[in-house]
Amino acid sequence: MTWSWQKNVNLARNARRGKLNEFPKQLLKTSEFELSTFPVGYHGWQELDLANQVKVPIALACGRNPGPLLFVSASVHGDEFEGIVAIQEFFRELDTDSLKGTFIGLPIANPYAFEGQTRESSLPVDGLNLARQFPGNVNGSPTQCLAASLYGLVTRLLGSDDLFVDFHSGGTRYEYLTMVGYHPTGDVVEEKSRNLARAFGVTTLWEIPPSPNSTATFNGAVARAGIPTIGTEVRGRGGLLACDVAPLTRGLKRLLVASGMMEGKIDDVYYGAPTVTEPINCSESGILKSNAEIGERVKEGSELAQIVNTKGELLERITTSSAGIVWAMRRFGSIRSGEMAYLIGVAAR
Numbered sequence: 041m042t043w044s045w046q047k048n049v050n051l052a053r054n055a056r057r058g059k060l061n062e063f064p065k066q067l068l069k070t071s072e073f074e075l076s077t078f079p080v081g082y083h084g085w086q087e088l089d090l091a092n093q094v095k096v097p098i099a100l101a102c103g104r105n106p107g108p109l110l111f112v113s114a115s116v117h118g119d120e121f122e123g124i125v126a127i128q129e130f131f132r133e134l135d136t137d138s139l140k141g142t143f144i145g146l147p148i149a150n151p152y153a154f155e156g157q158t159r160e161s162s163l164p165v166d167g168l169n170l171a172r173q174f175p176g177n178v179n180g181s182p183t184q185c186l187a188a189s190l191y192g193l194v195t196r197l198l199g200s201d202d203l204f205v206d207f208h209s210g211g212t213r214y215e216y217l218t219m220v221g222y223h224p225t226g227d228v229v230e231e232k233s234r235n236l237a238r239a240f241g242v243t244t245l246w247e248i249p250p251s252p253n254s255t256a257t258f259n260g261a262v263a264r265a266g267i268p269t270i271g272t273e274v275r276g277r278g279g280l281l282a283c284d285v286a287p288l289t290r291g292l293k294r295l296l297v298a299s300g301m302m303e304g305k306i307d308d309v310y311y312g313a314p315t316v317t318e319p320i321n322c323s324e325s326g327i328l329k330s331n332a333e334i335g336e337r338v339k340e341g342s343e344l345a346q347i348v349n350t351k352g353e354l355l356e357r358i359t360t361s362s363a364g365i366v367w368a369m370r371r372f373g374s375i376r377s378g379e380m381a382y383l384i385g386v387a388a389r
């Protein structure tokens with residue numbers, strides 16, 4: 041693909057940007073955050089007061105020409121770092137002179153988890169998984185308030201012509217294939233979301249099945265609010281590898297072109313069929329002895345792992361209920377009852 045990405049920074053543009061960057065950095069409550077208060081051509085970081093005096097950085101680029109709003113969120117889970125760096129790198133290069141519309145990057149969506157170096161909000165806060173709390177509760181616990189604040193901000197700023205992206209990864213305990221997903225919302229927004237997912241540049245295309253869990257994620261709730269939405273997963277495995285950041289920054293550049301926010305052409309849109317997934321959750325807690333590998337093709341009824349106790353006695357066999365491909369697997373050798381051991385990509389529509 042090609043796009044008008046200005047690698048050689050124009051001196052005149054820099055001078056203009058320097059002037060615009062004198063625009064004061066403020067601490068804004070989500071309810072006070074208004075795009076109209078920022079000048080055309082603005083490119084800089086602001087600070088957002090999400091809820092309960094929790095401050096997070098927010099990157100804002102206001103294009104020279106009107107167009108959609110692209111809002112990108114990362115680290116809903118505090119042990120997933122690839123999306124944070126992708127937002128930073130994409131934003132640093134983003135040229136407001138050729139941008140049509142607005143970019144907002146929220147690299148730290150869950151500061152409770154990021155600060156605690158944990159997937160969920162840290163235990164002293166409330167220990168909750170932010171990705172199970174949407175659309176949130178303003179009268180609830182800190183993580184539930186945070187969800188309400190994030191959901192309120194995104195649904196107030198974005199509409200059906202805009203785009204929301206939620207970056208995830210396998211974090212410290214899982215490994216995922218690199219994939220891009222959308223929600224089957226059964227409305228006109230579903231088609232927009234699917235087309236944007238196809239343009240993202242990742243060929244593992246995931247139709248995220250509706251479930252109590254998936255509808256309570258940030259991306260699941262926003263998609264159901266009538267906003268075109270995609271979510272991504274990359275490898276994880278406790279690291280932050282440049283090769284896992286690259287598909288995300290590249291994907292954002294492709295989304296700019298696909299949504300008309302940047303001149304260019306994408307000549308390799310993925311038109312393959314989407315796949316749905318089945319999670320395999322364990323019943324027992326214990327030591328997880330895995331026999332499967334990421335990306336492996338498995339048959340119905342295959343044994344993927346055994347859970348044993350501290351004496352090595354068998355507690356549970358983890359088997360597949362459908363044939364498919366291992367799209368995600370737990371990489372941590374201990375598991376608790378109810379946690380996901382595998383995610384199997386099972387069927388194309």
Ligand SMILES: [Zn+2]
Nearest residue numbers: 117120208209
């Ligand atoms: Zn995640």
